[in-house]
Amino acid sequence: MAEKNDKKITPRSEDFAAWYNEIIARAELADYSPVRGCIVFRPDGFAIWEHLRDELDRRIKKTGARNAYFPVFIPLSFLQKEAQHVEGFAPEVAVVTHGGGKELEEKLVVRPTSETIINHMFAQWIHSHRDLPLMVNQWCNVVRWEMRTRPFLRTAEFLWQEGHTAHATREEAEQETLTMLEVYRSFVEDFLAVPLIYGRKSAAERFPGADDTYTIESLMPDGRALQCGTSHYLGQNFAKAFEIRFLDDNNQLQFPHQTSWGVSTRLLGAIIMSHGDDQGLRLPPAVASTQIVIVPIWRKPEEAEKVLPVARELREKLENAGLRARLDDRDGVTPGFKFNDWEMRGVPLRIEIGPRDIAANEVVTARRDIPGKEGKGKASLSDIATHVRTLLDEIQKNLYRQARAAMEANTHQLASYDALKSRMAGEGGGGFVDLYWCGNPACETKIREETRATCRAIPLNQSVASGPCVVCGSESKERAYFAKAY
Amino acid sequence: MAEKNDKKITPRSEDFAAWYNEIIARAELADYSPVRGCIVFRPDGFAIWEHLRDELDRRIKKTGARNAYFPVFIPLSFLQKEAQHVEGFAPEVAVVTHGGGKELEEKLVVRPTSETIINHMFAQWIHSHRDLPLMVNQWCNVVRWEMRTRPFLRTAEFLWQEGHTAHATREEAEQETLTMLEVYRSFVEDFLAVPLIYGRKSAAERFPGADDTYTIESLMPDGRALQCGTSHYLGQNFAKAFEIRFLDDNNQLQFPHQTSWGVSTRLLGAIIMSHGDDQGLRLPPAVASTQIVIVPIWRKPEEAEKVLPVARELREKLENAGLRARLDDRDGVTPGFKFNDWEMRGVPLRIEIGPRDIAANEVVTARRDIPGKEGKGKASLSDIATHVRTLLDEIQKNLYRQARAAMEANTHQLASYDALKSRMAGEGGGGFVDLYWCGNPACETKIREETRATCRAIPLNQSVASGPCVVCGSESKERAYFAKAY
Numbered sequence: 001m002a003e004k005n006d007k008k009i010t011p012r013s014e015d016f017a018a019w020y021n022e023i024i025a026r027a028e029l030a031d032y033s034p035v036r037g038c039i040v041f042r043p044d045g046f047a048i049w050e051h052l053r054d055e056l057d058r059r060i061k062k063t064g065a066r067n068a069y070f071p072v073f074i075p076l077s078f079l080q081k082e083a084q085h086v087e088g089f090a091p092e093v094a095v096v097t098h099g100g101g102k103e104l105e106e107k108l109v110v111r112p113t114s115e116t117i118i119n120h121m122f123a124q125w126i127h128s129h130r131d132l133p134l135m136v137n138q139w140c141n142v143v144r145w146e147m148r149t150r151p152f153l154r155t156a157e158f159l160w161q162e163g164h165t166a167h168a169t170r171e172e173a174e175q176e177t178l179t180m181l182e183v184y185r186s187f188v189e190d191f192l193a194v195p196l197i198y199g200r201k202s203a204a205e206r207f208p209g210a211d212d213t214y215t216i217e218s219l220m221p222d223g224r225a226l227q228c229g230t231s232h233y234l235g236q237n238f239a240k241a242f243e244i245r246f247l248d249d250n251n252q253l254q255f256p257h258q259t260s261w262g263v264s265t266r267l268l269g270a271i272i273m274s275h276g277d278d279q280g281l282r283l284p285p286a287v288a289s290t291q292i293v294i295v296p297i298w299r300k301p302e303e304a305e306k307v308l309p310v311a312r313e314l315r316e317k318l319e320n321a322g323l324r325a326r327l328d329d330r331d332g333v334t335p336g337f338k339f340n341d342w343e344m345r346g347v348p349l350r351i352e353i354g355p356r357d358i359a360a361n362e363v364v365t366a367r368r369d370i371p372g373k374e375g376k377g378k379a380s381l382s383d384i385a386t387h388v389r390t391l392l393d394e395i396q397k398n399l400y401r402q403a404r405a406a407m408e409a410n411t412h413q414l415a416s417y418d419a420l421k422s423r424m425a426g427e428g429g430g431g432f433v434d435l436y437w438c439g440n441p442a443c444e445t446k447i448r449e450e451t452r453a454t455c456r457a458i459p460l461n462q463s464v465a466s467g468p469c470v471v472c473g474s475e476s477k478e479r480a481y482f483a484k485a486y
Numbered sequence: 487m488a489e490k491n492d493k494k495i496t497p498r499s500e501d502f503a504a505w506y507n508e509i510i511a512r513a514e515l516a517d518y519s520p521v522r523g524c525i526v527f528r529p530d531g532f533a534i535w536e537h538l539r540d541e542l543d544r545r546i547k548k549t550g551a552r553n554a555y556f557p558v559f560i561p562l563s564f565l566q567k568e569a570q571h572v573e574g575f576a577p578e579v580a581v582v583t584h585g586g587g588k589e590l591e592e593k594l595v596v597r598p599t600s601e602t603i604i605n606h607m608f609a610q611w612i613h614s615h616r617d618l619p620l621m622v623n624q625w626c627n628v629v630r631w632e633m634r635t636r637p638f639l640r641t642a643e644f645l646w647q648e649g650h651t652a653h654a655t656r657e658e659a660e661q662e663t664l665t666m667l668e669v670y671r672s673f674v675e676d677f678l679a680v681p682l683i684y685g686r687k688s689a690a691e692r693f694p695g696a697d698d699t700y701t702i703e704s705l706m707p708d709g710r711a712l713q714c715g716t717s718h719y720l721g722q723n724f725a726k727a728f729e730i731r732f733l734d735d736n737n738q739l740q741f742p743h744q745t746s747w748g749v750s751t752r753l754l755g756a757i758i759m760s761h762g763d764d765q766g767l768r769l770p771p772a773v774a775s776t777q778i779v780i781v782p783i784w785r786k787p788e789e790a791e792k793v794l795p796v797a798r799e800l801r802e803k804l805e806n807a808g809l810r811a812r813l814d815d816r817d818g819v820t821p822g823f824k825f826n827d828w829e830m831r832g833v834p835l836r837i838e839i840g841p842r843d844i845a846a847n848e849v850v851t852a853r854r855d856i857p858g859k860e861g862k863g864k865a866s867l868s869d870i871a872t873h874v875r876t877l878l879d880e881i882q883k884n885l886y887r888q889a890r891a892a893m894e895a896n897t898h899q900l901a902s903y904d905a906l907k908s909r910m911a912g913e914g915g916g917g918f919v920d921l922y923w924c925g926n927p928a929c930e931t932k933i934r935e936e937t938r939a940t941c942r943a944i945p946l947n948q949s950v951a952s953g954p955c956v957v958c959g960s961e962s963k964e965r966a967y968f969a970k971a972y
Contacts, residue, residue, distance in 0.1 A: 031607065034564075035594065038557035040607055043622060046554050068532050071524035072558075072596075072627050072643055073580075078520075094559075095584040096596065099642075100631030101577050108521065110558075110582065110596070121517065121526055136529060141558050141627065145586030156585075157558055 009344070011278045016222040021151070023272055027281045027345045030151045037146045037156025041265070044345070047289035048268055049159065053139065055191055055286070056161065056263070059183050065135040065163055070117050072140070073108040078116040081241040085115065088208025092145045094156075110143040115209065115234070115260055118164045119242040122256075128247050129168050132256060133176070137163040152269035153226070153486050160264035166239070166256040168248065173257035174212075177233040178460075180261040181214045184229040192267060193284040193400040194218050194274045195407045196228065197432065197481050199457035202444055207260075211235035217456045217481070219407040220273045223429020225456045225483035228270055229263035269486075274403045281346030282368050284399050285392040292318055292325040292388060293342045297335050297354030310358050314351070314384065321385035323392070343368060348395045349388065351379075365391060369398045407432070411481075417470045424451035424484065432456070432483050436476040438469035446471055453482040495830070497764045502708040507637070509758055513767045513831045516637045523632045523642025527751070530831070533775035534754055535645065539625065541677055541772070542647065542749070545669050551621040551649055556603050558626070559594040564602040567727040571601065574694025578631045580642075596629040601695065601720070601746055604650045605728040608742075614733050615654050618742060619662070623649040638755035639712070639972050646750035652725070652742040654734065659743035660698075663719040664946075666747040667700045670715040678753060679770040679886040680704050680760045681893045682714065683918065683967050685943035688930055693746075697721035703942045703967070705893045706759045709915020711942045711969035714756055717747035755972075760889045767832030768854050770885050771878040778804060778811040778874060779828045783821050783840030796844050800837070800870065807871035809878070829854060834881045835874065837865075855881045855888070893918070897967075903956045910937035910970065918942070918969050922962040924955035932957055939968040 009026070010018045024030050029045030041049065057067070073096060080086045089112045096108040111117065118136070126134060139161045146156045163180060167173040181198060188194050201213040210232035217225050238244070239255035248254045275282040285291045296311040298304040311327055318325035326347075328338050335352070342350060352364040361382065367375035379387045410431030414420050424430040430453060437443060437455065448454050458480045469476045495512070496504040510516050515531030527535065543553070559582060566572045575598045582594040597603070604622070612620060625647045632642045649666065653659040667684060674680050687699040696718035703711050724730075725741035734740045761768040771777045782797040784790040797813050804811035812833075814824050821838070828836060838850040847868065853861035865873045896917030900906050910916040916939060923929060923941065934940050944966045955962045 031610065033557045033603070034561060034606060035557045035559045035603075038559060040557065041555035043552035043554050047552070049555075050553060066529035066533070067536060068529050069527035069535075069645065071519045071521045071526065072629070073521045073524060075520060091587050093585075094582045094594075096580045097583045098581040099579075100633070108580075117519070117521075120520060124517065143558070147586070159555065 009278060009280060012221060012276070019276070019278075020269075020273060023276055023281055024151050029268070029272070029281075032149070032151075035156075037149050039149065039151050039155050041159075044289065045268060048271065048283070048287050049265060051287045051289065052192065052267060053161070056187055057139070059187055060137050060161070060163065063135070063179060063183060064133075065137045065165065067138060068136040069138050069140065070111075070114050070121065072111055074111050074114070074117045076107040076109050078120060079109055081116060082209045082238055084237075085209035089113065089144075094143045094145055111140070112142055112144045113260075113262075114138065114140075114142075114162055115164065115238055116242070119238045119244060119258075122164075122166055123242050123244045126166060126244050126246050126256060129249055132246060133165055133167045133172065135163070135165040135176075137161055150269075150486075152265055152272070155265075158265045160262050162260060162262040165259045166244065167258070168246070168254070168256060170235075170257045173259050174233055177212070177214060177231045177259045177261070180231040180259070181216065184216050184231065184261070184263060188216060188218070188228055188263075188267070188270070189400065191284070191286045192271055192274075193286070193396055193403060194228065194267075194270050195400060195404040197411075197457055197459070199459040199481070201230075202439075202441075202455040202458065202480070204441055204444055205455055207232045209234060209237050210260075211237065215457050217483075218270050218274060219410060219432050219483065220270075220486070221406060222273075223410055223431045223484070225432065225481075225485045226266070226270050226273070227456070227485065228267060229261070231261035232259060234258040234260060275399050276346070279340075279371070280344030282399065283346035283348060285348045285396045288346065288348055289324060290326040290342075290345075290347050291323055291392055292349045292351055293338075293347045294325060294327045294351045294353060295335055295338045295342075296327070296329060297352055297357075303355050306355055306358065307353060311353050314353065314363070314381070318385055318388060321389070323385065323388060339366075349391055351388075367391065367395055369395045369402070414470060415467075420447070420453070420470055420482070421451055424453050430484050432481050434479055434481055435470045436467040437478070437480045437482075438472060438474045438476040439478070440469070440472065440474075443469055443471035447482060452484050454485055456481045456483050456485060495764060495766060498707060498762070505762070505764075506755075506759060509762055509767055510637050515754070515758070515767075518635070518637075521642075523635050525635065525637050525641050527645075530775065531754060534757065534769065534773050535751060537773045537775065538678065538753060539647070542673055543625070545673055546623050546647070546649065549621070549665060549669060550619075551623045551651065553624060554622040555624050555626065556600050556607065558597055560597050560600070560603045562593045562595050564606060565595055567602060568695045568724055570723075571695035575599065575630075580629045580631055597626070598628055598630045599746075599748075600624065600626075600628075600648055601650065601724055602728070605724045605730060605744075608650075608652055609728050609730045612652060612730050612732050612742060615735055618732060619651055619653045619658065621649070621651040621662075623647055636755075636972075638751055638758070641751075644751045646748050648746060648748040651745045652730065653744070654732070654740070654742060656721075656743045659745050660719055663698070663700060663717045663745045663747070666717040666745070667702065670702050670717065670747070670749060674702055674704070674714055674749075674753070674756070675886065677770070677772045678757055678760075679772070679882055679889060680714065680753075680756050681886060681890040683897075683943055683945070685945040685967070687716075688925075688927075688941040688944065688966070690927055690930055691941055693718045695720060695723050696746075697723065701943050703969075704756050704760060705896060705918050705969065706756075706972070707892060708759075709896055709917045709970070711918065711967075711971045712752070712756050712759070713942070713971065714753060715747070715749035718745060720744040720746060761885050762832070765826075765857070766830030768885065769832035769834060771834045771882045774832065774834055775810060776812040776828075776831075776833050777809055777878055778835045778837055779824075779833045780811060780813045780837045780839060781821050781824045781828075782813070782815060783838055783843075789841050792841055792844065793839060796867075797839050800839065800849070800867070804871055804874060807875070809871065809874060825852075835877055837874075851877060853877065853881055855884045900956065901953075906933065906939070906956055906968070907937055910939050916970050918967050920965055920967055921956045922953040923964070923966045923968075924958060924960045924962040925964070926955070926958065926960075929955055929957035933968060938970050940971055942967045942969050942971060
């Protein structure tokens with residue numbers, strides 16, 4: 001272990017994909033499993049997911065949705081009830097054909113998403129307008145057969161939450177779709193410190209079965225976009241397919257209007273890529289299991305006897321203040337080794353404490369987000385918890401600022417198709433391009449086929465003057481973000 | 487809904503199984519799904535699981551285990567590596583044969599439990615005694631094909647946590663097995679208010695692949711035992727099957743000693759059956775989503791205008807004190823209807839507040855655990871939160887006391903096989919019988935075949951004199967609990 005982590009990490013600029021995989025292996029976030037496409041979430045990786053999940057769960061519940069749990073298996077026939085839905089998901093499902101030693105009469109699909117089974121249940125529960133809105137959410141595993149695995153970003157099994165709601169009116173359902181988009185946006189930007197663009201998807205990029213899909217998208221340092229969450233307005237498509245009807249207040253039978261929305265363990269990939277550097281992981285304090293690591297410094301055993309009790313007391317003081325602190329009292333490895341190890345694992349703040357610091361009633365702080373001497377400071381032991389909390393807040397904000405600056409530096413307003421082509425063919429992966437697009441799928445297809453960039457989002461409520469589509473030149477009312485995507 | 491819930495619940499004494507199913511349906515805890523053997527956890531049922539899970543998760547983490555997540559799919563060949571394990575689980579697995587539109591080269595099993603896949607990974611992670619102990623836990627869904635479904639008690643898919651640990655020595659692993667048994671015992675008794683007996687399982691009742699299984703068992707009001715959690719000492723069986731080896735401090739290769747332990751959504755069944763009565767559910771305050779329901783009382787609209795603001799203020803006051811309170815301000819249903827509805831849903835404490843109460847600066851409290859006038863009291867609005875907290879503590883303890891008394895009343899020390907036979911054939915479902923058993927599997931088989939009672943637990947550290955086995959009469963050093971079981 002010690003040896004392994006002494007090896008230098010491949011620099012991001014040299015091979016971003018190799019850097020990403022090395023970080024995940026060396027920070028022990030995940031491991032490959034013997035099952036094709038499936039990864040193992042190791043404790044240090046899963047702990048990030050737990051912090052993220054608990055906070056998002058609180059925010060989702062605040063909107064009025066309640067958690068429930070629906071079966072992992074879905075009858076194959078259910079998937080087939082909504083035409084676009086089956087077309088989108090049938091090619092990538094895992095199918096259970098045998099159970100309890102017998103061949104099943106009807107094949108079961110391992111859920112790739114749960115619209116079908118949930119709406120089947122909604123049909124039993126919704127009878128009157130008094131049963132609406134019905135808003136449920138579930139945290140679960142889903143399976144979409146994938147041949148190429150990239151830990152967190154693309155795996156056959158992943159973990160996510162999926163919200164499903166039914167409303168009496170179109171307006172209310174559309175509002176819910178946008179409410180959840182905003183819940184996701186603020187959560188990802190504030191809590192994960194990952195900057196975003198957001199908006200509507202093009203028809204080609206919509207969720208299979210939705211009337212409209214909204215998305216939050218972040219830009220990775222390799223210039224490719226990562227879809228971080230989606231919120232769908234499903235219209236009455238699933239209500240019709242599953243015969244969900246309610247009596248409105250005029251005693252007329254109506255189909256409800258529906259939404260679904262989700263984010264997944266892919267967000268771990270966004271955190272790693274947005275913030276990591278050539279020394280390793282950099283975790284935003286809000287999601288870091290260990291926010292502060294305390295490294296005691298000593299040369300002689302009698303110094304250790306003085307330093308360790310103070311270091312332990314310090315850890316307790318920080319923990320009592322609600323901070324997540326850890327003391328690295330390992331014997332047999334040098335402080336320098338510990339510094340590198342915790343930097344690699346992304347701990348936001350390091351506290352060094354030695355005999356001289358104790359004599360001066362102070363400690364040395366070192367910020368993970370500012371390398372070298374500039375990130376170092378002194379702090380009095382007397383008001384250490386307050387000081388540390390302020391530093392963690394600054395680190396959280398600074399990680400966001402840095403990532404935001406990187407995204408903006410690689411976002412380009414383009415006015416011509418040639419500029420788009422040369423940008424996507426050039427260095428830097430292309431980044432976000434912001435351009436006029438007429439909305440015609442033919443122009444979108446041409447862009448995708450010739451540059452590999454896809455429409456990531458069409459910003460909402462645009463107040464721009466119209467302009468010429470970069471492909472066909474026809475008058476376009478909206479601008480759109482395109483990028484190559486994960 | 488209103489009409490449905492006006493119908494009387496089948497009394498427990500008349501048909502316990504019907505009572506159980508009605509409670510689950512009417513309190514909206516779960517619903518049947520179109521997938522054989524799988525249920526839907528509705529929000530009111532899932533919320534109990536969430537409270538339970540969060541608290542148990544804290545207690546598990548305190549022991550040093552950390553959460554992780556392993557794939558839902560397990561290669562069929564893995565299951566076959568441990569002889570007893572495959573024999574136990576192969577007949578009840580669901581098998582995935584197709585993925586991504588193609589037949590798989592190797593069939594995958596949907597995990598019935600994760601010893602095999604987790605120990606495969608442990609073999610990659612454990613090399614030295616410095617890697618031990620390794621303690622992971624995961625919360626996930628598992629599937630065991632079942633033909634007869636009883637919500638929460640026996641379902642094809644269920645939710646659980648499974649802990650898996652590896653240790654350098656036998657002593658340490660055995661200690662871990664017992665530590666987790668005690669974590670489960672205190673959690674189920676203190677938090678769920680469900681009384682238990684506990685001890686070692688007989689060889690016939692052991693987990694397939696374990697050297698020893700320990701169990702906590704509760705007694706349901708119909709006289710049948712419910713296994714509430716198990717903790718297994720796995721010896722080196724899985725370590726050998728999956729070639730997990732470590733260098734000990736003498737530089738010798740050794741197999742680690744292992745444990746696994748789990749509890750499941752079956753605990754929801756234990757809560758419902760242990761505490762429910764003929765009026766409906768009774769939830770222990772610790773796991774109740776709504777601990778207090780506030781029912782405002784008024785006749786004329788101008789009274790409502792006075793009462794509702796005070797009721798809202800009261801709810802806030804209780805919530806600010808960390809209590810889970812709900813205001814039932816529904817219009818169009820009577821207070822009497824609300825009383826019945828919340829009693830049926832098991833809310834531990836009701837607060838009634840009307841114009842006269844407000845004039846006197848007090849409220850009426852009504853305990854769910856004590857029916858009628860005896861459970862009613864007055865409380866001053868001035869120190870209401872403190873008072874309510876005390877009441878909730880008392881309710882929690884009283885539910886435990888009542889269930890403990892019921893268990894003890896149906897636990898019988900027996901000295902003869904005839905007494906055992908007539909008890910198991912008689913009224914009351916048999917209950918727990920406490921008897922001398924020689925430990926011979928032949929005697930156990932005879933009991934099971936002739937009375938349907940199985941060995942539930944052999945208490946630990948017995949200091950009883952030896953006595954004659956109730957079946958064969960030979961000298962027995964230990965007493966054991968037998969019962970018919972769910």
